[in-house]
Amino acid sequence: METPLLQVVDLKKYFPVSGGILKAVDGVSFSITRGETLGLVGESGCGKSTTGRVILDLIPATDGRVVYKGTDITNSVSRTLRREMQIIFQDPYSSLNPRKTVGTIVGEALQVQGIGKGKERSELILETMAKVGLSGDYYHRFPHELDGGRRQRVGIARALILKPSFVVCDEPVSALDVSVQAQILNLLQDLGQEMGITYLFISHDLSVVRHLSQRVAVMYLGKLAELAPASELFTNPVHPYTKALLAAVPVPKYRPDRKKVILRGDVASPINPKPGCRFAPRCTRAAQVCKSEDPVLRDLGGGHMVACHIA
Amino acid sequence: MHMSKDLLDVCDLSVEYRTSDGTVKAVNGLDLRVGTGESVGLVGETGAGKTTTALTILRLLPPRVGFVTSGSLKFDGRELLELSSNEMQSIRGNQISMVFQNPMTSLNPVFTVGQQIQGVLMQHRHLSREEAKKKAGEMLEVVGIPGRRAGEYPHQFSGGMRQRVSIAIALSCNPRLLIADEPTTALDVTIQAQVLELMAELKSEFSTSLILITHDLGVVAENCERVAVMYAGTIVEGADVKDLFEMPLHPYTRGLFGSLPDLESPKSRLTPIPGSPPDPMGLPRGCPFEPRCVIKEPRCKAARPPLMEVSPGHTVACFRVNHLLNRGGVA
């Protein structure tokens, strides 16, 4: 088998907080092959963004390894490597510097990396803007003068100007309305294919993740619950949490007989988590072993992985 | 024409915000009816005017900025726009209550959740302190929070619990109409499911009418009997859920369906609506959707299409409605 573009091995990120230790990411492992889109889903606070940030070395890992093209890059992403690894953020409102023009924002990485100058640089900026569907008229505008969809295009242009091979998309369409969201999803899909980009696509929206990803990882309280090829995960979920999550998504179709399985309780705190399966307190099938032992991610065959004692 | 059994009848409502930057035409000739015990989903994208509509019904528009420029708002036959502020005060909370998107804006951080429910009960239902306290505990239990937690403050609760507390407050006076403005938008799907289930139970128990404001068509499909689709301050299509989801007609409604990724049978590609919604400071004279419409004609630019009934209970504001009907309604 081809070596994966990216491997994440037992990755951990702990934050010391007043109440103890907050285990935001607690032993996550997966790999992404070249050209693939891996979706990462889960509810608020489960550690998706933290995972993405640690991989890109925007924040240091507590433990574990990140291997990129066969090289260990944990906590050591160099400036040259940064060109290849980029991130697109959720909030096109707060992630763009309000005092800089669109052209400056899009060209920031060129400046940091010392690539091109003067006319050459501005041409590259305009070319990238065109690629994401932004007319050159916006070059001297400020982010607040743009609507949400165009602002997100600026965020995409900024991430793609150096032609990266790996991009973390952290909820890139969550702040957008559906009609505009679809434009951005198509754009990400097209550019990904055209430029051969490998994506880690983070979202809490399962429909969006299914639409774009070849494989999907489901995260719960800092750990992976299940990971499988997209069609397999959505048609044959095995983990009780994945099942509950899928059942809870409201479907925009007239289906008066759709059965709702409603999960009780709230997500527990990630501060000083109790031993055992993180989902056990809400799981209707939890057995004794679930409360004492952490389930490990095991392969059910065909790349379908699950971390559950009873599934 | 229409029957008087409607609990709420909003007719030709227009609202604008007059700001130093100019006039925002937030609601433009909106018609909306809600029957007794009925649940209506009001869907639309950011800026469509959903919240403004809700605030206008409750007469809570920001003073000196928000103005009703036309229309009428009949609640149980009474014109709300003509009531004095005292009369309105007694309707608010008692007969019509509202749940907001962010529960922290409606909950007071310095009072315990029990005190807040108690306060509403004493003010609107004139219960004694002791009675109100007992009832507050019961209301918490109704929304699935142990009554013994009445002494805790909002920040000690999770987002889903806070939203359930706001629902308890909104329902504690047994209102006839509940307006819920994106009540679950800030919540995770599993928690959203809990909150929506709770609203549905309470609604059927108290036969409350409901306006559920959301941008999520899935939430509407599963929780409402009727749907009104809002665009640029006006209703472009209204129908029973079944009709709207099985035979959407307005090009905007169809555009929304084309834009949505499908969880069950993935599409290889989405069909977005081109462009973006119009600037409410400079709305087009004709159909507000014309600039983005794929089936527009010259007349769509010249005048605004009225909402027309094309089959019983199904209304559409589009000059090309016959073309749409002939093609069948599959999005």
Ligand SMILES: Nc1ncnc2c1ncn2[C@@H]1O[C@H](COP(=O)(O)OP(=O)(O)OP(=O)(O)O)[C@@H](O)[C@H]1O
């Ligand atoms: N700098 C930090 N200090 C302390 N705790 C943090 C920090 N950053 C994140 N956390 C905590 O780590 C956990 C995971 O956060 P993270 O932002 O990764 O979640 P997420 O899955 O991206 O959630 P969302 O869907 O809300 O974006 C949360 O409990 C969060 O509060």
Ligand SMILES: Nc1ncnc2c1ncn2[C@@H]1O[C@H](COP(=O)(O)OP(=O)(O)O)[C@@H](O)[C@H]1O
């Ligand atoms: N207090 C206000 N002052 C000025 N403009 C406002 C105010 N509140 C809302 N608006 C504007 O009115 C329009 C409708 O807004 P709103 O009713 O909040 O829409 P929705 O709830 O559908 O997102 C938007 O263009 C919005 O920017």
Ligand SMILES: [Mg+2]
């Ligand atoms: Mg996040």
Ligand SMILES: [Mg+2]
């Ligand atoms: Mg709103």
